[in-house]
Amino acid sequence: MTVWDRPEPPTRPAPLDRERMVAAAVALADESGLEAVSLRKVAARLDVGPMRLYGYIASKEELFDLMLDEVYAEILPEEQPGDWREALRTHAHRTRRAALRHPWLADLLGGRPALGPNALAVAEAMLAALDGVADLDTVMRAVETVSAYVTGAIRREVANLRAERATGLSKRDWQRASGPHLSRMLDTGRFPALARFVYDGTEVDAETSFATGLDWVLDAVAAKLTPPPA
Template sequence: MDELVWERPEPPARATPAPLSRARIVETACELADSGGLEAVSLRKVAAALGAGPMRLYGYLDTKEELLDLMADAVYGEIPLPDPDTERLAALRALAHGTRTAAHRHPWFADLIGGRPGLGPNALAHLEASLAAAIGEAGVEDAMITVSTVHAYVAGAVRSELRERRLASDTGLDEEAWQRASGPYLVRMFATGRYPTLARTVYEAEHPDADTVFATGLERVLAGLTR
């Protein structure tokens, strides 16, 4: 198997008007994604932002997929890892909240987590900490299921939050404005009597903020996994 990007050495430094390194390439790509989403990232665009020719980047990585892997790993590196002696639920909780915070700081990160685990050093350290927290007195299989379940909850919740935020940005309507705009339609639909439970939920629920919803949902997931 060919060496992965994490194992390949960088080309020797060159005295040029636009010096490059893998770290600079990744940092620039992350900045482009922070301002314009993943669609703003390509090897050509990153090279242009660095003032270099696109072909020079191929000495540091082979494909855009490798660049995305490097970007995701850079964000994993921003997520604090719990101390080894942290109580297991507290560790899982901290990792979940840390992942959410990182995704809110870099919204594109939510689109890169999930599926196959990351193989970069920071992603592996995050997975190692997650499994170490989950394993406790359970077996490896149980720990894998626990980590996978918590990860699925975090990824789904964060994507939903960010989708809501993007919609508000695209339409200019925050949640309150959206509710005012859609309210008359929902009132008419509820009046048909076909959605009694939904109507009760809309009228009676407190509708807490996103932080509370995420934290409460996470606690229910953790409680279910450890029961």
């Protein structure tokens, strides 16, 4: 039985419910990362004993499931986009923005399918946009392909942001600090292809890089989508 299938316990003298628990856990994770979330810390933030939480969830993993579904509510589009490409693009950008607001989301993406009501609504919106565009197996591969790109790109971007926080160095600061070493290595002539990209390539910001890669993936998906026979 999942956490969504179990009813909450009856109200007790100190007000408590899953909504308050999830809000407290999300705030903790936003402040200090997923590793900072524990039932003890959530209980302390709510000013209740840790054992009280076990009336609402069976484990920390269930709390993570609830937190993930809470963020999926931010990913769900306000209205259904007009076509499949715009639906997948909207999903990708909304997921990225949610991950930038909640960097811990990157740690929970890409695992087993999320089964909360908001996650299922997001999946429904994507699949509905692709309904009838191709056969079911092709549609599933298309969604998997886009999701794999989005998850990978988000994890890379979040990893860079975490490195900036851990070291106190911005991307530019890190490049300046690492520049002399990289220049010495490139000057050896052992890495000619890399040198050409470093010296002659155009650097773009994270949002542009994400959007460009996403469009390339969507172009590749479009080439595979052919309407199923009537």
